[in-house]
Amino acid sequence: xxxxxxxxxxxxxxxxDTVKVELQNGRRAIVTIRPTAIxxxxxxxxxxxxxxxxIASALHTRRGFEIxxxxxxxxxxxxxxxxxxxxxxxxHIESLSNMFSASNWIExxxxxxxxxxxxxxxxxxxxLSEGNWADDVYPYRKEFK
Amino acid sequence: xxxxxxxxxGPYHPLQEEPELFKLYCDGEIVMDIKxxxxxxxxxxxxxxxxxxxxxxxFLVERICGICSTSHPFAxxxxxxxxxxxxxxxxTKYIRSIIGELERIHSHLLWVGLAGHFxxxxxxxxxxxxxxxxxxxxxEMITGNRNSYAMFKVGGVRRDIENSKIPAIRKVMAVMxxxxxxxxxxVMDDPVIHARTKGVGILTRQDILDYGxxxxxxxASGVDIDVRRDDPYAAYPLVNWxxxxxxxxxxxxxxxxxxLEMYESASIIEQCIDALEKMKEGDIALKINEIPQxxxxxxxEAPRGEVFHFVVSDGSNSPARHxxxxxxxxxxxxxxxxxxxxxxxxxxxxxxxxxxxxxxxxRMAAAYDNSSGKKILNASELIELSMKRTSELRKxxxxxE
Numbered sequence: 001x002x003x004x005x006x007x008x009x010x011x012x013x014x015x016x017d018t019v020k021v022e023l024q025n026g027r028r029a030i031v032t033i034r035p036t037a038i039x040x041x042x043x044x045x046x047x048x049x050x051x052x053x054x055i056a057s058a059l060h061t062r063r064g065f066e067i068x069x070x071x072x073x074x075x076x077x078x079x080x081x082x083x084x085x086x087x088x089x090x091x092h093i094e095s096l097s098n099m100f101s102a103s104n105w106i107e108x109x110x111x112x113x114x115x116x117x118x119x120x121x122x123x124x125x126x127x128l129s130e131g132n133w134a135d136d137v138y139p140y141r142k143e144f145k
Numbered sequence: 146x147x148x149x150x151x152x153x154x155g156p157y158h159p160l161q162e163e164p165e166l167f168k169l170y171c172d173g174e175i176v177m178d179i180k181x182x183x184x185x186x187x188x189x190x191x192x193x194x195x196x197x198x199x200x201x202x203x204f205l206v207e208r209i210c211g212i213c214s215t216s217h218p219f220a221x222x223x224x225x226x227x228x229x230x231x232x233x234x235x236x237t238k239y240i241r242s243i244i245g246e247l248e249r250i251h252s253h254l255l256w257v258g259l260a261g262h263f264x265x266x267x268x269x270x271x272x273x274x275x276x277x278x279x280x281x282x283x284x285e286m287i288t289g290n291r292n293s294y295a296m297f298k299v300g301g302v303r304r305d306i307e308n309s310k311i312p313a314i315r316k317v318m319a320v321m322x323x324x325x326x327x328x329x330x331x332v333m334d335d336p337v338i339h340a341r342t343k344g345v346g347i348l349t350r351q352d353i354l355d356y357g358x359x360x361x362x363x364x365a366s367g368v369d370i371d372v373r374r375d376d377p378y379a380a381y382p383l384v385n386w387x388x389x390x391x392x393x394x395x396x397x398x399x400x401x402x403x404x405l406e407m408y409e410s411a412s413i414i415e416q417c418i419d420a421l422e423k424m425k426e427g428d429i430a431l432k433i434n435e436i437p438q439x440x441x442x443x444x445x446e447a448p449r450g451e452v453f454h455f456v457v458s459d460g461s462n463s464p465a466r467h468x469x470x471x472x473x474x475x476x477x478x479x480x481x482x483x484x485x486x487x488x489x490x491x492x493x494x495x496x497x498x499x500x501x502x503x504x505x506x507x508r509m510a511a512a513y514d515n516s517s518g519k520k521i522l523n524a525s526e527l528i529e530l531s532m533k534r535t536s537e538l539r540k541x542x543x544x545x546e
Contacts, residue, residue: 024227024440025227025230027376028227028442030440031168042345049293052354052357052370053357054168054357055453055455055468055470055474056455057455057466057468058468059457059466060466068455068468070442070455072452074370074375075375076375077372077375077376077377078376079376081441081442081446100354100355100356101355101356101357101388101478101481102356102357102475102478104478105474105478106290106470106474127184128183128184128187129184129187130182130184132184136428138191139189140191140192
């Protein structure tokens with residue numbers, strides 16, 4: 001199955017939650033979705049379609065906090081990134097760590113560096129700076145004028 | 146309920162060359178639970194990257210790891226070239242793959258040596274590290290450095306591998322194959338290694354998928370993934386090679402995968418240099434003036450597994466966001482599965498089995514005479530001496546029996 005067919009299948013199944021689809025050079029796709037749909041779509045990719053969770057990348061932009069969840073489909077080498085835009089003031093999203101352990105550390109890291117809350121995370125402690133950094137100060141946040 | 150004893154490994158421990166604290170909660174000899182603390186060496190490289198130009202970022206990401214120092218520039222180049230939308234020249238592809246595979250050989254040899262050392266088999270340690278030296282000599286001959294080669298840039302490589310250097314590479318590879326036979330024999334037939342590693346630290350296929358583990362750790366558990374084949378880049382689709390897998394998921398399977406992978410690397414290098422010889426020298430870089438706005442994801446198969454770089458460009462000359470995922474990030478988390486229920490002695494080799502990333506490249510800045518305490522050479526004299534050695538290597542050719 002090529003990347004485009006896989007994306008069409010996904011957007012058909014979750015048509016209410018898909019906001020935007022961007023395809024790049026055949027093997028890369030970014031699908032912007034509603035944040036509330038992340039557990040259902042991740043479960044579909046991981047359990048039904050056999051995608052592997054690579055990592056998630058958080059960004060702080062003028063739009064608020066954004067997360068790209070990168071999934072790899074190793075059979076054809078494509079990367080599908082689920083993109084969510086979170087609330088500017090109190091960023092929060094459902095944790096995926098109860099579905100697969102691969103997201104456990106990166107969610108802790110994003111919580112620590114960006115202050116994004118991961119709801120129902122089994123253990124949202126600091127990953128890198130335990131005891132060496134102030135609470136509620138998030139080093140990767142930016143100040144926009 | 147029995148009481149648990151806490152046995153710390155780290156933050157500074159002879160087993161770990163880098164600071165990392167593992168807390169083993171033991172009931173007698175048996176590990177009941179494991180917790181870890183990381184972040185002792187957190188350098189904020191992702192944040193630093195946002196303040197550097199694209200050319201400088203290559204030097205920055207090269208310093209993430211001293212052993213697989215080319216895998217990060219490799220993935221970063223793939224990501225940025227995806228944003229620019231260029232196809233690099235064939236000669237560049239071959240040179241990049243040669244550097245990547247030489248690195249895999251030296252990294253796997255380093256690990257085989259360390260694994261022997263953890264098991265108390267120091268002869269293996271001495272052998273593996275001795276046979277790793279000619280590979281480092283090759284690096285010095287080609288790039289001027291034993292580690293941190295500074296070979297990559299957007300759209301190409303910084304130095305060519307001239308045809309005059311190819312016979313030396315070929316000679317080292319021929320000797321390497323003999324030494325690999327010796328090492329493989331010494332490991333695969335040794336009853337003590339069998340006893341210490343077979344059935345130890347088993348990771349099942351499901352564990353690998355759950356933790357998203359990559360590289361030899363995944364391939365030793367029958368998960369057939371390798372970015373070089375799955376998401377082809379550089380010269381890997383142009384040469385013949387195969388992905389090595391094993392099914393058992395124990396420490397022995399990981400040793401086996403790494404040993405056999407080195408033969409594949411040698412074969413890739415030999416095919417690449419054959420191809421290089423038939424090409425015109427010098428066609429090694431494209432001129433790229435600016436990086437447009439966009440998002441790029443780049444991957445490379447490092448010796449330890451998939452390296453992932455995510456770059457957001459806003460059209461300026463430095464990345465707006467640069468996310469890096471090294472393979473150990475997912476592999477180390479599997480300790481929760483591989484160590485629990487084992488004895489402490491087995492837990493140490495299980496910890497080492499995923500090859501958690503160490504750094505071995507510190508260089509001295511001054512040499513002192515032990516008896517008098519007087520300084521013999523200062524930093525600039527040492528650099529001069531090092532450059533002299535590099536030029537001698539280039540004249541005489543690398544590699545020794």
